[in-house]
Amino acid sequence: MSESDSKPTEIVVAKRRSNNPNGRPRKGCAVADVYRRGIINEDRLAIIKKQVAKALEGDWFSAKIILDREWPAPRPVEQPVILRLPADSSLTEQGEALMQATARGEVAPSHAAALMMGLNSQANVMKIDELARRVAGLEKSNGKRP
Numbered sequence: 001m002s003e004s005d006s007k008p009t010e011i012v013v014a015k016r017r018s019n020n021p022n023g024r025p026r027k028g029c030a031v032a033d034v035y036r037r038g039i040i041n042e043d044r045l046a047i048i049k050k051q052v053a054k055a056l057e058g059d060w061f062s063a064k065i066i067l068d069r070e071w072p073a074p075r076p077v078e079q080p081v082i083l084r085l086p087a088d089s090s091l092t093e094q095g096e097a098l099m100q101a102t103a104r105g106e107v108a109p110s111h112a113a114a115l116m117m118g119l120n121s122q123a124n125v126m127k128i129d130e131l132a133r134r135v136a137g138l139e140k141s142n143g144k145r146p
Helices: 031-036 041-056 060-070 091-103 109-141
Strands: none
Touching: 041 060, 091 109
């Protein structure tokens, strides 16, 4: 093998030229931007008064717009679930008790899934705690400080 074969070949790349030398064009003036800047704020009160007048004349759509803004629909709230899991048992036994309660219809499946995720998070915290204790014990037995 000759010396010229072992050298890498140089590749010359031309400097890239932008297809858009002036950069990205600025945004246009959207209606929402105009409103946010307050250009039509002085007309807002007149618009509201007109909408109220139409609602009072019997326009149900105008009434719906006003009522939806004043009294929005309530969000659904889940009812609390009282579930007695065995306190002195393992997480596996607690998970089993949760699954049995779900099968009996005492707990909704969506609630059971959320509770099972909580048990899973608790198990992960317990694993990390156990690993920290083991590392501290190993460092202590090897004469290193934690």
